[in-house]
Amino acid sequence: xxxxxxxxxxxxxxxxxxRGAIVHGxxxxxxxxxxxxxxEGEFAGQMVGEVGRRGKYLWLPLVLPGAAHGxxxxxxxxxxxxxxxxxxxAAGAHDHFDLVTNRGTLRLNDPRRFGAVVWSPGLDxxxxxxxxxxxxxxxxxxxxTPQRFHEALHQRRAPIKAVLLSGEVMVxxxxxxxxEALFRAGIHPALRADRLSRPRAQRLLEAxxxxxxxxxxxxxxxxxxxxxxxxxxxxYQTSAAxxxxxxxxxxxxxxxxxxxxxxxxxxFFCPHCQKR
DNA sequence: AGTTAAACCTGGTTGC
DNA sequence: TGCAACCAGGTTTAAC
Numbered sequence: 596x597x598x599x600x601x602x603x604x605x606x607x608x609x610x611x612x613x614r615g616a617i618v619h620g621x622x623x624x625x626x627x628x629x630x631x632x633x634x635e636g637e638f639a640g641q642m643v644g645e646v647g648r649r650g651k652y653l654w655l656p657l658v659l660p661g662a663a664h665g666x667x668x669x670x671x672x673x674x675x676x677x678x679x680x681x682x683x684x685a686a687g688a689h690d691h692f693d694l695v696t697n698r699g700t701l702r703l704n705d706p707r708r709f710g711a712v713v714w715s716p717g718l719d720x721x722x723x724x725x726x727x728x729x730x731x732x733x734x735x736x737x738x739x740t741p742q743r744f745h746e747a748l749h750q751r752r753a754p755i756k757a758v759l760l761s762g763e764v765m766v767x768x769x770x771x772x773x774x775e776a777l778f779r780a781g782i783h784p785a786l787r788a789d790r791l792s793r794p795r796a797q798r799l800l801e802a803x804x805x806x807x808x809x810x811x812x813x814x815x816x817x818x819x820x821x822x823x824x825x826x827x828x829x830x831y832q833t834s835a836a837x838x839x840x841x842x843x844x845x846x847x848x849x850x851x852x853x854x855x856x857x858x859x860x861x862x863f864f865c866p867h868c869q870k871r
Numbered sequence: 872a873g874t875t876a877a878a879c880c881t882g883g884t885t886g887c
Numbered sequence: 888t889g890c891a892a893c894c895a896g897g898t899t900t901a902a903c
Contacts, residue, residue, distance in 0.1 A: 597896060628879070628898080651897075673897050674881075689881085707880045709897060726898095753873060760897090769896055818896060819883075832896095859876075861894085 597671040599734065599767030600807055601815035601829065602651045605677050608824030609653075609701060610646040612679050616696035617642055618657065624691035625708060628672065632722065633665075633714035643696065647718075650730045650766035654718055655694070665716040667694070668723045672709030678702045679824040731764045734807055739765065745796035748788040755791065755799075756784035757858045764788075768803055771816055771831075771838045774863045776802040778837045783871040784855075784862045790871075809834075837863040 597605070618641045623631060644656030644666075656666040671677070683693065683700035692703040692712045703710065715723035731747070732739040747764045748755070758764055759773040768776060777784050780802035782795060791799065815821060815829030818839075822828050832839070836846050841854035845865040855862050 601896075625880095670897080672880095673895070675896095705880095706882070707895090707897095709879065711898095751872095757874085762898090771896065816896070821896070858874080860897095 597651060597675065597815070597821055598769035598772050598807075598810075599651060600772070600810035600831070601821050602648055602653060602671060603811055604815045604823050604829070605671070606646055606648045606653055609677060609679055612698055613643045613646055613655065613696070613701065615642060616698045619695045619697060621695065622686065622693040624686060624689075627691055627705065627708050628670070628711040629713050629722075631712055631714055638694075649718070649727055650733075650762060651769075652727065654723075665714060665720075666718070666723075668711070668713045668715050668718075668726065669703070670711045671703075672705060672707060672711070674707040674819070675703060675705035675710035676822050677824055678704065678822075678826060729763055730766050731762055732766070734765055734767045734804055739800070741793070741797035741800055744800045745791065745793050748791050748796055751788035753788060754785045754857055755782060755788045756862050758788040759803075760858060760860065765800075765803065767807055770860050770862075771835065772803070772806050772810060774838045775835055776806040778865060778869060779806060781869055783866075783869045784857060784864050786871045837865060839863065 618638045621635050621638050641657040641659045644658060647654040651670060653669040654666055658664045679699055679701055681699040683702060689704050689706040690702055691705055691708060694701040713722055751758045756773055756777060759768050780799040782799055810816060810831040813829060813831040814823060816832040817828035818832060837852050840852045840863060843852050845852055845868060848867045850865055850867040852863055853866055
């Protein structure tokens with residue numbers, strides 16, 4: 596489900612209600628990807644700070660004045676979404692984590708349970724640091740210049756689609772937005788990353804930023820599960836040019852959109868508009 | 872280093 | 888209607 600736009604939509608939805616909230620406790624349901632890493636009783640009295648995001652991870656800082664501090668690193672996996680509820684109903688079959696505060700409850704719903712909630716003493720400490728260590732640049736970081744993007748791609752021989760999905764050069768683009776950005780940039784997904792010319796790398800960086808920004812403005816994509824913290828669906832998926840459109844007409848040339856498998860994931864592209 | 876497969880799960884859709 | 892096969896927004900780990 597959630598790629599960077601969906602995670603950022605979620606972050607914006609929870610940051611305000613959570614800022615300064617006092618934790619009463621947590622409730623855990625079925626196991627997620629990794630264990631929580633701190634006994635459930637340890638959270639009471641901690642105050643939530645400013646909710647941050649790194650790639651597709653959310654970071655909820657927790658501070659207990661004069662005592663232990665750390666935070667919760669959360670990932671929504673493929674099917675996760677967070678909801679903010681001022682009065683939380685009984686947990687459903689797929690509600691696997693609650694953060695109960697004096698203001699309301701933050702609830703993770705995740706049918707497939709590929710998501711995670713992990714306590715860490717800090718973003719730069721284990722286990723958070725280990726999970727984040729291989730992440731590439733944030734897409735809207737000013738330090739990610741076209742030149743640096745090109746240089747990083749130049750060191751990768753894998754297909755450009757696989758490099759984007761790995762997140763090791765730039766985080767945030769998952770399967771939908773990687774496909775859409777490559778289409779927007781006119782680049783064939785099987786092209787080796789180190790074969791992109793400088794102008795094409797620049798064009799791809801611009802396409803990635805435009806794609807992610809547009810998706811964010813539209814509230815993200817909702818294929819099945821995703822909704823924002825108020826239960827609203829995103830709208831971007833209806834404006835996808837290639838994703839999920841195998842066999843349909845290309846919006847640009849009218850040719851057939853094709854689907855191939857790369858790195859165990861479906862890649863959608865237009866063979867006519869996207870050049871090697 | 873790249874590529875490939877398998878693993879973690881549930882559920883919706885498609886096709887016989 | 889039933890049931891098998893395939894598909895799904897992500898990421899880690901292991902093996903060749």
